[in-house]
Amino acid sequence: MIKVGIVGGTGYTGVELLRLLASHPHVEVEAITSRSEAGLAVSELYPNLRGHYDELRFSEPDPARLARCDAVFFATPHGVAHALAGELLERGTRVIDLSADFRIRDAGIWADWYGQPHGAPELLDEAIYGLPEVHREKIRQSRLIAVPGCYPTAVQLGFLPLLEAGLIDPDRLIADCKSGVTGAGRGAKVPSLLAEASESMKAYGASGHRHLPEIRQGLADAAGGEVGLTFVPHLTPMIRGIHATLYGQLKADAGDLQQLFEERYRDEPFVDVMPVGSHPETRSVKGANLCRIAVHRPANGDTVVVLAVIDNLVKGASGQAIHNLNLMFGFNETDGLAAPAIMP
Ligand SMILES: NC(=O)C1=CN([C@@H]2O[C@H](COP(=O)(O)OP(=O)(O)OC[C@H]3O[C@@H](n4cnc5c(N)ncnc54)[C@H](OP(=O)(O)O)[C@@H]3O)[C@@H](O)[C@H]2O)C=CC1
Numbered sequence: 517m518i519k520v521g522i523v524g525g526t527g528y529t530g531v532e533l534l535r536l537l538a539s540h541p542h543v544e545v546e547a548i549t550s551r552s553e554a555g556l557a558v559s560e561l562y563p564n565l566r567g568h569y570d571e572l573r574f575s576e577p578d579p580a581r582l583a584r585c586d587a588v589f590f591a592t593p594h595g596v597a598h599a600l601a602g603e604l605l606e607r608g609t610r611v612i613d614l615s616a617d618f619r620i621r622d623a624g625i626w627a628d629w630y631g632q633p634h635g636a637p638e639l640l641d642e643a644i645y646g647l648p649e650v651h652r653e654k655i656r657q658s659r660l661i662a663v664p665g666c667y668p669t670a671v672q673l674g675f676l677p678l679l680e681a682g683l684i685d686p687d688r689l690i691a692d693c694k695s696g697v698t699g700a701g702r703g704a705k706v707p708s709l710l711a712e713a714s715e716s717m718k719a720y721g722a723s724g725h726r727h728l729p730e731i732r733q734g735l736a737d738a739a740g741g742e743v744g745l746t747f748v749p750h751l752t753p754m755i756r757g758i759h760a761t762l763y764g765q766l767k768a769d770a771g772d773l774q775q776l777f778e779e780r781y782r783d784e785p786f787v788d789v790m791p792v793g794s795h796p797e798t799r800s801v802k803g804a805n806l807c808r809i810a811v812h813r814p815a816n817g818d819t820v821v822v823l824a825v826i827d828n829l830v831k832g833a834s835g836q837a838i839h840n841l842n843l844m845f846g847f848n849e850t851d852g853l854a855a856p857a858i859m860p
């Protein structure tokens with residue numbers, strides 16, 4: 517058994533880590549932090565966890581206690597892992613950060629988009645972007661993982677096969693994405709109120725969202741050069757889920773796109789390429805660490821449309837974080853992550 521800590525245990529990704537780790541055969545949760553709920557039993561705040569973590573209580577973030585863990589997850593707003601990751605790494609604890617702190621390789625670009633100076637630029641060289649479908653071998657050797665964002669996970673998995681094969685124009689990519697409300701976190705905010713978010717839908721960040729540089733960085737790696745991407749996120753009246761509708765302009769002679777996607781993801785346990793003509797639903801991945809993808813070529817024209825769905829809290833955050841942990845510690849990749857989605 518290894519011991520893990522979770523910083524930011526009261527948030528949605530924190531409780532999702534606990535739910536998934538409850539069925540992990542090799543992990544024991546040693547510490548879970550919350551400044552606002554310190555002292556409270558975890559199962560009192562989250563009754564779904566009663567019977568699983570009855571001895572576990574939230575505690576103040578204490579670096580000495582966290583350093584007794586083999587690995588620590590950061591399920592915190594950006595900036596928190598910058599402050600603590602270096603000390604934990606020095607003391608031999610591996611760090612898996614669910615926030616955006618180490619996702620962008622250029623500290624200046626990070627500072628521009630996040631509106632504050634980068635707090636730990638000296639760690640950027642060793643941080644590995646935790647998208648296992650691209651960086652599996654580097655993740656196995658890493659001490660510091662930047663878990664991809666939710667939109668970036670869906671958009672990159674959808675575009676990767678086409679860009680890697682050089683089949684679409686990298687200058688004209690469009691990602692039209694919809695998210696459930698848990699994507700905004702558990703903190704009280706007016707746009708997340710039932711009366712504001714239900715029975716309505718709206719775009720936001722159309723002229724520039726902080727996930728744009730992260731997605732561009734990953735797609736540029738796949739394409740072997742800069743890409744031009746239009747990314748528009750939308751808030752939709754559902755609790756969990758991301759639906760990405762992706763458009764690319766095919767170059768001549770694109771070949772069999774279904775076969776391309778099936779071959780690219782043949783050995784991936786957490787990507788499901790659906791049969792020709794499918795339209796994946798967000799509810800088909802709810803609670804599961806899975807990206808379901810369908811590829812279409814409307815009217816056999818020169819536009820390819822890729823549909824990719826994930827649960828923002830699982831493949832888009834906590835499930836992907838545990839997949840990274842499994843790779844770093846040599847466990848089976850599916851440990852703790854084998855449960856199917858909840859339907860309806
Ligand atoms: N929600 C989602 O779908 C996704 C979220 N993420 C990322 O994961 C991270 C967590 O997201 P989410 O769970 O939604 O966030 P929440 O807002 O729901 O929870 C944040 C947690 O962090 C703790 N926290 C806040 N400030 C600090 C601090 N300064 N020091 C220590 N702990 C702090 C809070 O507890 P307390 O204040 O009591 O200490 C709380 O437990 C974010 O960076 C987010 O961008 C990534 C992918 C998807």
Ligand SMILES: CC(=O)N[C@@H](CCC(=O)OP(=O)(O)O)C(=O)O
Pocket residue numbers: 614615616664665666667695696697698699700701727749751
């Ligand atoms: C609906 C909503 O507000 N979504 C969030 C993104 C989800 C998230 O938490 O961002 P990371 O994946 O970078 O951590 C947003 O648009 O900022």
